[in-house]
Amino acid sequence: MKAIPALKDLEARLGSLDGKRILVRTDFNVPMEEGRITDDFRIRAALPTLQWLQERGATVVAASHLGRPKGTSDPKYSMDAVRQRLGELAPGVELLENLRYHAGEEGNDPTFVASLVDGIDGYVNDAFGASHRAHASIVGPPQHVPSAMGRLLQREVEVLLKLRNSPQRPFVAVLGGAKVSDKLGVIDALLTTVDALAIGGAMCFTFFAAQGRSIGDSLFEPDQVDTCKRLLDTATKPIHLPSDITGLDAAGNYATFGTRLPERAKGLDIGPGSAAEFGDVVMDARTVFWNGPMGMFEDDRFAAGTKTVAQAVADTKAFTVVGGGDSAAALAEFGLDDDVDHVSTGGGASLELLEHGDLPGLAALRENAA
Ligand code: 3PG
Numbered sequence: 001m002k003a004i005p006a007l008k009d010l011e012a013r014l015g016s017l018d019g020k021r022i023l024v025r026t027d028f029n030v031p032m033e034e035g036r037i038t039d040d041f042r043i044r045a046a047l048p049t050l051q052w053l054q055e056r057g058a059t060v061v062a063a064s065h066l067g068r069p070k071g072t073s074d075p076k077y078s079m080d081a082v083r084q085r086l087g088e089l090a091p092g093v094e095l096l097e098n099l100r101y102h103a104g105e106e107g108n109d110p111t112f113v114a115s116l117v118d119g120i121d122g123y124v125n126d127a128f129g130a131s132h133r134a135h136a137s138i139v140g141p142p143q144h145v146p147s148a149m150g151r152l153l154q155r156e157v158e159v160l161l162k163l164r165n166s167p168q169r170p171f172v173a174v175l176g177g178a179k180v181s182d183k184l185g186v187i188d189a190l191l192t193t194v195d196a197l198a199i200g201g202a203m204c205f206t207f208f209a210a211q212g213r214s215i216g217d218s219l220f221e222p223d224q225v226d227t228c229k230r231l232l233d234t235a236t237k238p239i240h241l242p243s244d245i246t247g248l249d250a251a252g253n254y255a256t257f258g259t260r261l262p263e264r265a266k267g268l269d270i271g272p273g274s275a276a277e278f279g280d281v282v283m284d285a286r287t288v289f290w291n292g293p294m295g296m297f298e299d300d301r302f303a304a305g306t307k308t309v310a311q312a313v314a315d316t317k318a319f320t321v322v323g324g325g326d327s328a329a330a331l332a333e334f335g336l337d338d339d340v341d342h343v344s345t346g347g348g349a350s351l352e353l354l355e356h357g358d359l360p361g362l363a364a365l366r367e368n369a370a
């Protein structure tokens, strides 16, 4: 298998970067509220690559998607706020308008690819968070111009493939979030690598349902119950599920439950006993991967489970990797983001890389290597 070219390989292939026009695909799909950026982590994460290129005299043209405007120029998804922030952090870097204003982006249309590489001498993919998408700006340019991975992409791939292929043991994965269906593939894949799995967040109720427990009005995915049952029946590694739950009772009041919820009760966080147990599992591990909040942490009443797990991930001596926008946001909110070894800029991308060991964006760079 060919290696993925790095920035130095691109420089060697082009002779020099001085005066060259380099297109950099970044993932500047940042959270926004009322037109303002609420977290610029993904912009800051791309700076080492942008600056590396600029230091060598390249003209840097960045391009990203923002949201899902579905091929229309919806002003709600304009890059203006991102362009302004980028201008403060990396003066001189140009930024194209939202790639997803063009239907050709998600459709991977060759004409759109041609327009992207027009006048471009080289291409760098630093958009880890979007590299699981076989979209035009991710898989197209490497077929036309000398290309490389950026420093962010390189680091993400190194860290996540190390988890997948040669983690220090015990290796524990803590998964949360609402949907099991999004994570079934990765759960299957993780069960072959990890030493234990802990599952919280709303997706634990689909597992509870698979165990025949009553879940009241909690969120769950009826069509995934059989798959969860199969996972529980066949897993050769321990799967930790919550032993208590907090949420709202039938009257809408805050309440703590065991693992059987009364009628019309709604589970919204793992309970204190489970949080302590998950925390212990994390403290005893040597490698930890965490994706997805343990509960509805936006509501203070249901933030405790996520906070306890976040604190354990910060405190453990283990090598810790956190993936996914929600878990990263939770860490930042608790002021713990500096205490984690690697906060991935990708949610779906990190899960898919753990699951498959490769991504469309990586394959495109590798297949078109010199
Ligand atoms: C993300 O935020 O997960 C990436 O930017 C990819 O965005 P998408 O899920 O809309 O493709």
Ligand code: MG
Binding pocket: 313, 314, 315, 316, 317, 318, 320, 339, 340, 341
């Ligand atoms: Mg630590």
